[in-house]
Amino acid sequence: MTKSELILRLAELNPNLYHRDVERIVNCFFDTITDALAEGKRVELRGFGAFSVRQRDARLGRNPRTGEAVDVDEKKVPFFKMGKSMLERLNQS
Amino acid sequence: MKRSLIRADLAEAIYQKIGLSRNESADIVGTILDEISDKLESGTNVKITSFGSFTVRNKNQRMGRNPKTGQEVPITPRRVLSFRPSHILRDKVNNSD
Numbered sequence: 642m643t644k645s646e647l648i649l650r651l652a653e654l655n656p657n658l659y660h661r662d663v664e665r666i667v668n669c670f671f672d673t674i675t676d677a678l679a680e681g682k683r684v685e686l687r688g689f690g691a692f693s694v695r696q697r698d699a700r701l702g703r704n705p706r707t708g709e710a711v712d713v714d715e716k717k718v719p720f721f722k723m724g725k726s727m728l729e730r731l732n733q734s
Numbered sequence: 735m736k737r738s739l740i741r742a743d744l745a746e747a748i749y750q751k752i753g754l755s756r757n758e759s760a761d762i763v764g765t766i767l768d769e770i771s772d773k774l775e776s777g778t779n780v781k782i783t784s785f786g787s788f789t790v791r792n793k794n795q796r797m798g799r800n801p802k803t804g805q806e807v808p809i810t811p812r813r814v815l816s817f818r819p820s821h822i823l824r825d826k827v828n829n830s831d
Binding site: 642643644647650651654655658662665666667669670671673674675677678679680681682683684685686687688689690691692694716717718719721723727728730731732 | 736737738739740741743744747748751752754762763765766767769770771773774775778779780781782783784785786790812813814815816817819823824826827828829
C-alpha cells in the first residue's frame, strides 16, 4: 500500500471529508512525526510501535569498490521498534 | 529529557492545522494506524513517500539464550515488522540542531 492508496481508503471511510482534506491530514500525520524526530524526540504509538533517534558513532569505513579507508562521521538515524501487540497481531494462529 | 510524542499530540496537530473537531482528529489518527496495521497483518508492505516503508519479514527459528540463567532456548519462527526510513526522513533527523 502506498500513501496515495492510504488516502483513498481513508476518504472512502470518511465520506464527510473532502479528498484534499484527507490528503492534508495524512501529510500532517507523517510531518508531525518527522518534525518530532528531527527535534530528537521519541514518538510512541501504543499498539503500533515507537520511533526514536539513534546515535551512530564515527567510524572508519571502506569504499567497497576500491577498498580505500574513508572516515564516516557520527550521525543520527531514525529507528523503529514494533510494539508488543503488533508482534502478537502478526503472529496469531 | 524531552517528552515523547503520542497519539494525542498527532490528534492535536490535526485539530490545529486541518480544523477537524478534537474527536474527529483523534478518530482519524486511530483509523490511519488501524489501516496500516491491517495491511501489514495481511502481509502487505506499506510505503509512505518521503517518510519510509514498513515491511513484514519472516524469521526462521533460531537458538537464543535466557540472559538471566544462560540457558539455551529456541526462539520460535515469527513475523516481524521492520521500518526503512526514506532519505528525506534520514536527512531531516541527521541535520537537526
